[in-house]
Amino acid sequence: MLYEHVVCAFCGCVCDDIDVTVEDGRITQAKNACVLGKAWFLDHGKPTDLPAVRIDGQAASLEEGIDAAASLLARSHYPIIYGLSSTSCEAQRQAVALAEVLGGCIDCCTSVCHGPSGMAVQGVGEPTCTLGEVKNRANLVIYWGSNPAESHPRHMTRYAVTSRGMFTPNGRKDRTVVLVDVRPSPSSRAADIQLTVRPGKDFELLWALRALVQGQKVEESSLADTGVTLEQLVDLAGRMKSCRFGVLFVGQGLTQSRGKHMNLTAAFLLVRDLNRTTKFALMPMRGHGNVTGVDNVLAWQTGYPFGVNFSRGCPRFNPGEFTMVDVLRRGEADAVLSVASDPVASLPNSARRRLADVPVVAIDTHDSETTRIARVVFMAATAGIGVEGTAYRMDNVPLHLSKVLPTPYPSDEEILSRLLARVKEMKP
């Protein structure tokens, strides 16, 4: 069986041109997908014999699992729901409703990846565009603190570098590509210009670039410990000002290094300044397949994109207070519901150590370090393989995920909505 133009929900590129072959109940081919996408389709497209529900390691029925998880959550005083970046918006909507009924926190992977970008937007706004604008118009493409060749393997070919569009009929030849990072990476090969910035010096570099773009004088000495020369920077500023349509893609190298949201504020302001004389856009390189979706769902249901708390009955937002790492680190959470995420493997040590002390409920499509420590584990169908749904690309374009394989497991959406119903009975 061949399914054409299927959407890959693995990374923020959300490519929608994958031809998936299903043979004997498993996915055998994912044509057009990159190595990450292929692995995603092929791994998730294998039959598994894990029980749909485990309570303390023992197989249980879905009813029992819902009961156990609901009472664990309903009993807690300060639960947090976390993850959600690799599931559908339909499931995310249920998760927000559940957090509200529980009066707990809800946070997504945004708080440990592009939360600082979101905070910078709240400070100064965001000049941006959809990826097709980059494809059709951009003649200067800058990646800063990002290694797309490894993190988003088709970003350059499908959207930003070699793709051909209306005003870029010659594809790669029509563009200049610049890479700014702390070291050369596999993406360097694709770049015309590579600037190597010293770790932690991004803000200084962005600020100096802003000054140059505004026509101010910058002393060589002020760049002394950035790793970049004035000549290099003057050249880059010149290219930025004279391009027809420029785009700055920012990665976690910028959001998660010294300066965090201040780095992003500087980047947004730089791009804003550039719009006085040319068209320039900025786009965060969102990582997980639907991390952009969870920001959107949270924003339309609560007004805030991540780190939301319902303990007073209405949504409140405070990064650093209601965000997963901080809630754990301070030892505040007394129950955790992890959805489509592996916090034990991915959070910083100080936070993940706490996960051993609180009851954890995990909903995921496969076993992970988190399911291993969880009291109640639900196996769920993978959104985009076993179940339909919606995912948002890094540029906020929504796409419909399809179902290509039968699955023995319920969807995240179904598990969460049943949990919600049960918790409501226990905690009206």
Added chain:
Amino acid sequence: MTRIINGEIYDPQNGIYGEVRDIYMKDGAITAEDPGPGGQTIDAAGMVVMPGGVDMHCHIAGPKVNVARKMRPEDHRGNMLPRTPITRSGTGGSVPSTFATGYRYAVMGYTTAFDAAVPPLAARHAHEELNDTPMIDKGFFVLMGNNEFIMQRIAAGEKQQVRDFAAWLLQATKAYAIKLVNPGGVELWKFLGNAHSIDDEVTGFGVTPRQIIQSLADASLDLGLPHRVHIHCNNLGVAGNWETTLDTMKALEGRRGHLTHLQFHSYGGEPGGLFHSKTADLVEYVNSHPNLSVDVGQVMFGDTTSMTGDGPLGYLLHQVTGRKWVNVDVENEEGCGIVPIEYKDKSYVHTTQWAIGLEWFLMMQDPWRIALTTDHPNGASFMMYPRIIRLLMDREFRKEMMQKVNQKALAETALPDLDREYSLGEIAIITRAAPARLLGLDHKGHLGVGADADITIYDKDEDKEKMFSSPRYVIKGGEVLVEDGHIREEVFGRTFYVNPSYDPDIEAKIQEYFDKYYTVRFENYPVQLEHYLPRHEVVACSA
């Protein structure tokens, strides 16, 4: 709910202005006869009964609304809705969360609202938000005024293809009407330009805004869309723009067209300078051209968020206010700009805007061709409607308010000389009957047999702001949703869309275009009806 007895009925569509009558309903619709004994009765003696309110132009769902929510945490703090056993929690401010939006419309007696500007590529997003917007029936207009495929077809002289494409796009996005925003200008903005008149050429496409306006007005006519073309003119907010507005009206050459938020388009003066009111000239033209209808986009003083598909306008506002700025250019289709804005009563410019809006209401002779809007949240939140109603119905209140504004600006307008006071019947027209009629929604905005049983019942009050902000009962589809300001039941209304037919030959051309210029495949573009519009209703086209 089965019957409402003894109420003073205002149902202008059926020529009823304040008569005491009984209203019967069954299965969500108004019936001629009492369906029989039993059922719930509301005794509305001494109360005013109107159809549910209809907002024909607001911004409540989709990408720009949501970016505005994300961008403005300060807008939500201190304006929060706690969860109740019936309702979800949310945040308010100028850009409320989806649940808050639905509840607030309902509590104000509004039962239908249309989002006025959704980029086709984000249609799915808008539907997702509408599905989380409770209480009201809804739909959206889809942006077409800067669509590159359309511009190329116009330039090639392919009228038929423009029409077929428009029909295809309406179907693909499950939208309700064709919307133009700064036609041609947003395309130019993609390389930092703009359109300054309807005869500027759109670089690279060889068309003018005039051609875009005429082609899409023709298309909506040919397709028999229930709501004809909905136009946000070029040069919004710019001094001297009234001429562009008049040119746009004239360019329609008798074709049906709705011009939106005209308050923002009625300015005299020189570009870059101070502006003054040109309402009288435009009103005169609209009064004598029955093919035209308008809504106002009233400005009210206070903090709000400007959000528009008009990218260059967003940048202009950012330059003027210095505040944070979002711009989103959407491939092959549209753009978007968002800036927080505070309208100040002491400001010359803002007073002029406030007065121009009121001039429009008070000078238009035919209430059936003008709808009450604030272009929510651009001029103000929709929550300001009750105060605007009071400004229109209560001359003394208006005078009181006039004392608080910039006197120099006020003196330059006709407002101090306008004595007109709206009657309850006229209010019923501009807030429900007219918008429903202009939208082509036969079963909304009136209480005749077969109409949806969407009914708002008000206690009479001299203070019209109080009266219209807290109706006694709000009934939708025959169910009492709100009583004394409290939500009794949460419902999720229907989404309206149109299904115009087209020659399927166009699809191959569109597909070819998608292969070249889009980053989404042609096959993945159309919105899946059952998934994204679980409660939908097609409104028939007349062609």
